[in-house]
Amino acid sequence: xxxxxxxxxxxxxxxxxxxxxxxxxxxxxxxxxxxxxxxxxxxxxxxxxxxxxxxxxxxxxxxxxxxxxxxxxxxxxxxxxxxxxxxxxxxxxxxxxxxxxxxxxxxxxxxxxxxxxxxxxxxxxxxxxxxxxxxxxxxxxxxxxxxxxxxxxxxxxxxxxxxxxxxxxxxxxxxxxxxxxxxxxxxxxxxxxxxxxxxxxxxxxxxxxxxxxxxxxxxxxxxxxxxxxxxxxxxxxxxxxxxxxxxxxxxxxxxxxxxxxxxxxxxxxxxxxxxxxxxxxxxxxx
Numbered sequence: 001x002x003x004x005x006x007x008x009x010x011x012x013x014x015x016x017x018x019x020x021x022x023x024x025x026x027x028x029x030x031x032x033x034x035x036x037x038x039x040x041x042x043x044x045x046x047x048x049x050x051x052x053x054x055x056x057x058x059x060x061x062x063x064x065x066x067x068x069x070x071x072x073x074x075x076x077x078x079x080x081x082x083x084x085x086x087x088x089x090x091x092x093x094x095x096x097x098x099x100x101x102x103x104x105x106x107x108x109x110x111x112x113x114x115x116x117x118x119x120x121x122x123x124x125x126x127x128x129x130x131x132x133x134x135x136x137x138x139x140x141x142x143x144x145x146x147x148x149x150x151x152x153x154x155x156x157x158x159x160x161x162x163x164x165x166x167x168x169x170x171x172x173x174x175x176x177x178x179x180x181x182x183x184x185x186x187x188x189x190x191x192x193x194x195x196x197x198x199x200x201x202x203x204x205x206x207x208x209x210x211x212x213x214x215x216x217x218x219x220x221x222x223x224x225x226x227x228x229x230x231x232x233x234x235x236x237x238x239x240x241x242x243x244x245x246x247x248x249x250x251x252x253x254x255x256x257x258x259x260x261x262x263x264x265x266x267x268x269x270x271x272x273x274x275x276x277x278x279x280x281x282x283x284x285x286x
Contacts, residue, residue: 056114061128063110063234064163066197070108070128070232074121085121092122094129099153106156106229107132135238144242148180159241160229164193167254169236173245174252174262181250181264189219197230255279 059077061070071085078085094104104125109132113124135141136152145155158179166172182189192206198217199210211220216227233241249262251269253276261272 058112058114060112061110064231066231067105088121097153103228106160108232110232110234141242155241157225157229159233159237160231162240163233163237167260171260172237172240176240176244177247178249180244188223191219194219194226
């Protein structure tokens, strides 16, 4: 939700964001016998030299997970000491774009990855980054970035915001359009999801104090995109960032499940936010 009016600044500021979505889901880890996405070595030899199949399992990384959550999931899946994969990530070469400055956020592609007894964090992170580069290097992504006058890396950053903010997949194109519209108008994005990322949390509320946070991820104080993606977006969010839905919208708020209101009117946004607050207060006391 957006907070600034051309004529006045209300005490409780409005934002262009949904506020109603829990962004952070810790421990979202699925290990199961399942299909292969990335071909890791899953066979070995017995003492007689005969090929034998090693036990298989898979690690599912859902869309929108932050790098820290991916590291945690890999540690759990491989039975490693907490923090092990995070340490590896600081040293392994993932062939990231120069704009990333070594930060793999956004390039640990959400997918289902097969594991075997030989799987190690470095190799798994490389496969994730390789998978991301294949998706992000597609012709339609490059063409979309050029059409939108942003870099591919910026497109991934926008996709990560869309992933965090959109209530439903059908809303993603409109959320992306709000981001682009505000960038074009030199307006701060004012996305709660970027503050949540900076504070390593998930919350339904952003306070006035939060919006004063001294962080490059505070999109209330700093115009433009955050310095890195704020999570690892999936295909639908990427598609929305590449080809946003046409429209004039500058504000949005999810009033209820499946009911996200988009508008270019500040006054209408205020009314929608008030309805959101009433609905939430009623649910809390009901």
